[in-house]
Amino acid sequence: METNQPSAQDASSSQVRVLTVDDSASMRALLRAALTSSGFEVEQAEDGQEALEWLATNEVDVVLTDINMPRLDGFGLIEKLRESALHAERPILVLTTESSDEKKMRAKNAGATGWIVKPFDAAKLTAALRRVAH
């Protein structure tokens, strides 16, 4: 689990704490750079299982998760979080290369808040995070 403090003084997002969940080290680095430069506080987990364990004792404003991951995938993570009273209302955005409507509907039915297809656009991503966080 890695933590990074916000580097920018952006009042609109300085309070927003995001947990990104992705098994790709490259994607984690890219997300950290994009989100911290926009003033977000970023926590990171490498798969759904690590995210679930961390969220058992920690709070974030938004969870941003990939779908295809080892151990516990994004669908499993969303389902597990929605079973918990602590995270029943937690905004969860999916960020994925998956493009099928079937997968998108599965995420929606599992309780996801939104669906974003990679490659991401930093401005659209940060706007979506701010929108669902408040």
Next chain:
Amino acid sequence: MIATSTTSTVRTVRQTIMQGEARASADERVIMSTVLGSCVATCLYDPIARVGGMNHYLLAKPLDQSVACSDGSYGLYLMELLINEMLKLGADKRRMKARLYGGANMSAGLSRIGSENAAFARQFLRDEAIQTVFEDLEGSNARRIEFSPVNGLVRARTVVGEAVPSIKPINLTKDNPRGGSQGQLGDVDLF
């Protein structure tokens, strides 16, 4: 490479991997091919699952921080797409091996864009702990490669006097069709 024969039931299935594409296969008949100038092709294979795949990308030279971020996201997208397609066919990321081709600096006026594309591939594989078993990168010549995804074998040769696809860096300021029914770059769909 599997020869096509009138007496054999095994027939080669050729797939051309165009710029911006990533495909995977577990079919021993498949031969993936492409022609590379400044572009880079990543050939990944899992020798145990006998699954492989190829992507073909060209990243534009970053102009500023925001473009750099989006451009990096696009490169990562093609890498992740390739890996995910292989996972669906039974590959294991921990067993994947890579061969890299392309990234030629074909014109002095293009600020070594080939080397920058090669550097991106090397960095990605290093960060993801995927072993690079062979690379034929940079230089000044275009290449034609043929890849057998099942056994990971590649035949590469220098292209002389053949048409090389024109350089078309990703224009991240415009809509970026990803094929199929997908939306535009980074579209957000709130439920």
